[in-house]
Amino acid sequence: MLTVIYLTAITAEAMSGALAAGRRNMDIFGVAVIAFVTALGGGTLRDLVLGNFPVGWTQHPEYIYLVISAGLLTTVIAPYMHHLKHAFLVLDAMGLVAFSLIGVSVALGMDYPTVVVVMSGMITGICGGILRDVLCNQVPVVFRRELYASVSLAVCALFLVLREFGVNTDVNTLISFATGLSLRLLAIWRGWQLPTFSYQQRWE
Amino acid sequence: MLTVIYLTAITAEAMSGALAAGRRNMDIFGVAVIAFVTALGGGTLRDLVLGNFPVGWTQHPEYIYLVISAGLLTTVIAPYMHHLKHAFLVLDAMGLVAFSLIGVSVALGMDYPTVVVVMSGMITGICGGILRDVLCNQVPVVFRRELYASVSLAVCALFLVLREFGVNTDVNTLISFATGLSLRLLAIWRGWQLPTFSYQQRWE
Amino acid sequence: MLTVIYLTAITAEAMSGALAAGRRNMDIFGVAVIAFVTALGGGTLRDLVLGNFPVGWTQHPEYIYLVISAGLLTTVIAPYMHHLKHAFLVLDAMGLVAFSLIGVSVALGMDYPTVVVVMSGMITGICGGILRDVLCNQVPVVFRRELYASVSLAVCALFLVLREFGVNTDVNTLISFATGLSLRLLAIWRGWQLPTFSYQQRWE
Numbered sequence: 001m002l003t004v005i006y007l008t009a010i011t012a013e014a015m016s017g018a019l020a021a022g023r024r025n026m027d028i029f030g031v032a033v034i035a036f037v038t039a040l041g042g043g044t045l046r047d048l049v050l051g052n053f054p055v056g057w058t059q060h061p062e063y064i065y066l067v068i069s070a071g072l073l074t075t076v077i078a079p080y081m082h083h084l085k086h087a088f089l090v091l092d093a094m095g096l097v098a099f100s101l102i103g104v105s106v107a108l109g110m111d112y113p114t115v116v117v118v119m120s121g122m123i124t125g126i127c128g129g130i131l132r133d134v135l136c137n138q139v140p141v142v143f144r145r146e147l148y149a150s151v152s153l154a155v156c157a158l159f160l161v162l163r164e165f166g167v168n169t170d171v172n173t174l175i176s177f178a179t180g181l182s183l184r185l186l187a188i189w190r191g192w193q194l195p196t197f198s199y200q201q202r203w204e
Numbered sequence: 205m206l207t208v209i210y211l212t213a214i215t216a217e218a219m220s221g222a223l224a225a226g227r228r229n230m231d232i233f234g235v236a237v238i239a240f241v242t243a244l245g246g247g248t249l250r251d252l253v254l255g256n257f258p259v260g261w262t263q264h265p266e267y268i269y270l271v272i273s274a275g276l277l278t279t280v281i282a283p284y285m286h287h288l289k290h291a292f293l294v295l296d297a298m299g300l301v302a303f304s305l306i307g308v309s310v311a312l313g314m315d316y317p318t319v320v321v322v323m324s325g326m327i328t329g330i331c332g333g334i335l336r337d338v339l340c341n342q343v344p345v346v347f348r349r350e351l352y353a354s355v356s357l358a359v360c361a362l363f364l365v366l367r368e369f370g371v372n373t374d375v376n377t378l379i380s381f382a383t384g385l386s387l388r389l390l391a392i393w394r395g396w397q398l399p400t401f402s403y404q405q406r407w408e
Numbered sequence: 409m410l411t412v413i414y415l416t417a418i419t420a421e422a423m424s425g426a427l428a429a430g431r432r433n434m435d436i437f438g439v440a441v442i443a444f445v446t447a448l449g450g451g452t453l454r455d456l457v458l459g460n461f462p463v464g465w466t467q468h469p470e471y472i473y474l475v476i477s478a479g480l481l482t483t484v485i486a487p488y489m490h491h492l493k494h495a496f497l498v499l500d501a502m503g504l505v506a507f508s509l510i511g512v513s514v515a516l517g518m519d520y521p522t523v524v525v526v527m528s529g530m531i532t533g534i535c536g537g538i539l540r541d542v543l544c545n546q547v548p549v550v551f552r553r554e555l556y557a558s559v560s561l562a563v564c565a566l567f568l569v570l571r572e573f574g575v576n577t578d579v580n581t582l583i584s585f586a587t588g589l590s591l592r593l594l595a596i597w598r599g600w601q602l603p604t605f606s607y608q609q610r611w612e
Contacts, residue, residue, distance in 0.1 A: 021347070022403025029354055030347025031401050044253065049452065051461030053255030054316075061319040075401040082405055112462075115469040130543070135334070137343045139545045143429070143438025150437055197439050197483040199430025201490055225551070226607025233558055234551025235605050248457065257459030258520075265523040279605040286609055339538070341547045 002098060002173060007066065009095030010039040014067040016092060017132050018074035019081070024136050028075060034132055035071025036064070042128035046103050046120050050110055089188060090181075093151075097180035100125035100152040101173060104159055114160060121156035122149065147187035150194060155180035206302060206377060211270065213299030214243040218271040220296060221336050222278035223285070228340050232279060238336055239275025240268070246332035250307050250324050254314055293392060294385075297355075301384035304329035304356040305377060308363055318364060325360035326353065351391035354398060359384035410506060410581060415474065417503030418447040422475040424500060425540050426482035427489070432544050436483060442540055443479025444472070450536035454511050454528050458518055497596060498589075501559075505588035508533035508560040509581060512567055522568060529564035530557065555595035558602060563588035 017038030021031040040057045047055040057063045074081070081088065103124025107117040126142050126149050133140040142148050159176040163169070186192070221242030225235040244261045251259040261267045278285070285292065307328025311321040330346050330353050337344040346352050363380040367373070390396070425446025429439040448465045455463040465471045482489070489496065511532025515525040534550050534557050541548040550556050567584040571577070594600070 018401070019403055022401045024343050024347070025400055025402045026343075026347040027398035027400050029357075029398055030344075033347065033353070048252055048456055049463055050466070051463070055253055055255070058254070058316055058320045061317045064319050064323070078401070078403050078405075112466055113469045115472050116466045119472070134338060134542060134545075135344065135347075137338075137341065137545065139432050139434075140438075140543065143432070143434040143441065143543075149441070153437075194435035194437055196433055196435050197426070197430045197486070198433045199427055199486050201486075222605070223607055226605040228547050228551070229604055229606045230547075230551040231602035231604050233561075233602055234548075237551065237557070252456055259457055259459070262458070262520055262524045265521045268523050268527070282605070282607050282609075338542060339548065339551075341542075341545065 002101065005094055005098040005177075006102060008091060009098045010063060010067050011070045012088065012091035012095045013039040013128055014070035015074045015081075015088070016129075018071040019078065020132050020136050021071075022075065022078060028072060031075055032068045032071050034135060035074070036067050037135060038128045038132040039067040039070075040064075040128070041131040042099060042124045042126065043102070045127045045131070046106065046123045049123065050107060050112065050116075050120060052106060052110065090185065093181055093184040093188075096125050096148065096152060096184060097155050097177055099128075100155045100180065101159060101176060104156050117160065118153065118156040121159075122152045125149075125152035125155075144196075147184065147192050147194065151180055151184045151187065154183060206305065209298055209302040209381075210306060211267075212295060213302045214267060214271050215274045216292065216295035216299045217243040217332055218274035219278045219285075219292070220333075222275040223282065224336050224340050225275075226279065226282060232276060235279055236272045236275050238339060239278070240271050241339060242332045242336040243271040243274075244268075244332070245335040246303060246328045246330065247306070249331045249335075250310065250327045253327065254311060254316065254320075254324060256310060256314065294389065297385055297388040297392075300329050300352065300356060300388060301359050301381055303332075304359045304384065305363060305380060308360050321364065322357065322360040325363075326356045329353075329356035329359075348400075351388065351396050351398065355384055355388045355391065358387060410509065413502055413506040413585075414510060415471075416499060417506045418471060418475050419478045420496065420499035420503045421447040421536055422478035423482045423489075423496070424537075426479040427486065428540050428544050429479075430483065430486060436480060439483055440476045440479050442543060443482070444475050445543060446536045446540040447475040447478075448472075448536070449539040450507060450532045450534065451510070453535045453539075454514065454531045457531065458515060458520065458524075458528060460514060460518065498593065501589055501592040501596075504533050504556065504560060504592060505563050505585050507536075508563045508588065509567060509584060512564050525568065526561065526564040529567075530560045533557070533560035533563075552604075555592065555600050555602065559588055559592045559595065562591060 014035035017035040018031045021034040026034065040063065043056050047053065100121040103121035104117055107120035129142050130140040155176050158179055159172055162172045162175060218239035221239040222235045225238040230238065244267065247260050251257065304325040307325035308321055311324035333346050334344040359380050362383055363376055366376045366379060422443035425443040426439050429442040434442065448471065451464050455461065508529040511529035512525055515528035520528065537550050538548040563584050566587055567580055570580045570583060
């Protein structure tokens, strides 16, 4: 089941990357690159930091074709995408939660300390979007948007706590997934935000 | 022969990096860093993603000295460089094509799937320029300029197709190199471009 | 002793990252990420480039807690931090020098060529700040500020020269550290700068 969700997730992330590229008037090649990086960049960075070679997508050519196709398709259906706004937000939220759980699972298989396992989940969940924004030359939105990265953190922590209590992995995945998805959608609906830190002094 | 072309290529890339640094009024240290990253950053990223350790330039100190010297020399000859415009464009095109073929060759030696081999060529060919633009705080030009990344893709694909047909590697390299170089120079001359994707709606 | 200095250094770097995040009005999650990346990003990049797995901080959860706490604490004490300007500059300078020496020491243990050892020191010393600035969408200040990266270079070179002369490692570390710290503080005090390269022609 996580595989189906994962494929849905990388498709949604690729589409979000393509839209960001369109906002910068990139050519279709740039669209393909940004789609790829948004969808698979978080997992790549996680594999590099954990020393988990070979990097995931290099063993799954079908993922590469999927995200590039999704990116290019987006250039065609873009004029109609605002009608799909709600579906898109749900897919994006599913992606965030699925990526986080996959990142946790990869690090758990490698004997890293607990806090590194959590960070592995978060790197997988949010770094694709960070790389997209850096390549599009803007401050990453995950650092400023309603609860996004925090949802990733909550999902990873919940999964590890339930695991500590001996909950079966499949059940645990289901509970963590549902909780994370609900939290993210609630955050969007209610406009929940973390407090912001503003600092304008220039004494350095 | 590819070695000579490679050395010419990293020199040309280092010079292009130095000019970009100059446009941001960096000090000579920044110039050296940007020159280095532009010339050797694509290969570094390729080696990281493929898990190909040790990273290439760490075993070739002479490359490091070469690109940093080229970067610093550029600050001296910059006032005269526009006279060399055409030579520079040819060197840059040679670099793009040579880098792509080298990236293909590295990945072929590591048993990666075909699409990853192509991506290895493209990462080597274009990521130095992407890193340069990110460090200089601008949207990467390769996502917007006349056929550039597409030339890298074409070269990698052509090389793999000819290889499949059993063409001798040296002959194949020569054909792919000449074809890629011609394509790039034609694209500059005729102003060939990929279609652009513009998307300005803000519903997310 | 280098450990104590190292902990002080990552704390100072985390605080500098938090202030940069505050200048971009990030939420407290963004503050934590930028603090982490500024403090530990340079070492991470060094470990990736050298193929030195597992990456340092993944084996030291306490570093992660320390830098994130320092980042969040900064959001509370920020209004008073300009009173600490001088202490902060000294801590930051200590960080730069300590990071550089640690990077040298890691590469020396891995049989890399001398110039790569120097680059390892510099990557560790300055790349945290570069990543911070890229994520905050600005041209890295280390490419433009008074002697900063050059101090890192000088410290690495001095350490390797003294080592070549057979100076005991502890004594060498002490001398290199003191020299580098003095050089950096002198540079701030006297406003020493490297020559700048400006290039505004657009012929490419």
